[in-house]
Amino acid sequence: MRLRNNPDAMPFLEEQADLVFINPRDHLGKWHEVLGNNNPIAIEIGMGKGDFIIENARRNPDINYIGIEKYSTVLTIAVKKYLEMEALPNLRFMKEDAAVLGEVFAENEIDTVYLNFSDPWPKKRHSKRRLTYASFLDVYKNILKEKGHLIFKTDNRPFFEYSLVSMNNYGVCFHDVCLDLHHSEGYEDNVMTEYEKKFSPFGPIYRIDIDFGEMNG
Ligand code: SAM
Numbered sequence: 001m002r003l004r005n006n007p008d009a010m011p012f013l014e015e016q017a018d019l020v021f022i023n024p025r026d027h028l029g030k031w032h033e034v035l036g037n038n039n040p041i042a043i044e045i046g047m048g049k050g051d052f053i054i055e056n057a058r059r060n061p062d063i064n065y066i067g068i069e070k071y072s073t074v075l076t077i078a079v080k081k082y083l084e085m086e087a088l089p090n091l092r093f094m095k096e097d098a099a100v101l102g103e104v105f106a107e108n109e110i111d112t113v114y115l116n117f118s119d120p121w122p123k124k125r126h127s128k129r130r131l132t133y134a135s136f137l138d139v140y141k142n143i144l145k146e147k148g149h150l151i152f153k154t155d156n157r158p159f160f161e162y163s164l165v166s167m168n169n170y171g172v173c174f175h176d177v178c179l180d181l182h183h184s185e186g187y188e189d190n191v192m193t194e195y196e197k198k199f200s201p202f203g204p205i206y207r208i209d210i211d212f213g214e215m216n217g
Contacts, residue, residue: 009072013095016079021066021094029106035064039090040111043068045098046118046131050078052193053114057091059191063111068094068101098131098139105143113140115152117195120159132163137170141212152208153181155199160206172210180204 013020021027027034031041040063044053047067057065069075075095082091096104118131127133132152140150150172154160164177178184182200187207196205 003071003073003077006073006076009076012076013072013079016093019082019092020075020079021092021096024094024096024104025100028104029109031064031105031109035092037064039064041066041109042112042114043094043101043105043110044114044116045101046070046115047078047093048074048117049194050081050093051197052116052191054078054082054085054088054091055191057088061088061090063090065091066094067091068096068098070095070097098136102139102142107142108145108148110143111145111148113144113148113150115150116193117154117156117199118152118159120154120156122158127162130159130162130166132159132166134166134170137167137172137212144212146213147211148213149175150210150212152210153193153196153205155195155203155205157203157206160208163208167208167210172212174208174210176207176209178207181207 014022032038035041042056042063043066045068047053047069050067053065053067067078069078072095075093079093115131119129121127121129128135144150152163154163178187181187181190182205
């Protein structure tokens with residue numbers, strides 16, 4: 001998502017200290033303490049405007065959700081949207097880059113990682129930027145609990161195929177691969193993202209559900 005930089009975004013986010021983590025590395029290994037309970041922690045990396053994580057937090061009050069976004073301008077849109085709704089004590093936001101999440105969360109601290117419609121970086125020379133490239137899988141493997149899941153959705157077929165191969169080469173355990181999320185049985189509780197709403201009329205949505213369990217053991 002490329003938006004014109006909003007110079008008011010960072011000052012706005014800094015004012016929301018109870019809701020938005022601007023320096024999340026300070027809390028490495030202490031997230032349950034910070035969140036005030038021992039409930040599972042689910043993160044969405046590259047949250048965009050927040051529809052998915054807000055609706056998940058509303059549906060599942062016993063799970064802690066953290067929406068993570070690299071760009072302050074985008075994050076501000078999500079936070080402002082949330083502030084107009086009924087407060088959800090189990091939802092927080094974080095401004096951070098996926099690449100450094102190993103410095104933010106300790107090993108085994110996270111129960112679920114969601115990657116929704118991540119940027120596909122179609123040029124081969126940019127493949128290391130894809131959030132399903134091996135170096136990013138290293139990050140997710142380290143922060144996820146042994147039986148924690150990584151759930152990935154995209155409408156981009158080449159990116160889906162690339163991700164399937166990348167995950168397979170990494171040696172993950174596949175729980176589920178779905179080639180048409182909106183027209184398959186068993187996914188009635190699917191929560192749509194902004195991109196999903198926008199692009200699903202034009203073709204199938206692909207979904208992959210994996211864990212790194214055996215590898216962590
Ligand atoms: N998940 C949302 C959805 O499905 O509607 C947004 C999808 S948008 C294509 C990808 C989002 O990932 C953008 O908001 C972008 O700023 C964010 N992003 C890209 N690279 C990132 C990174 N390395 N770390 C965190 N967020 C990132």
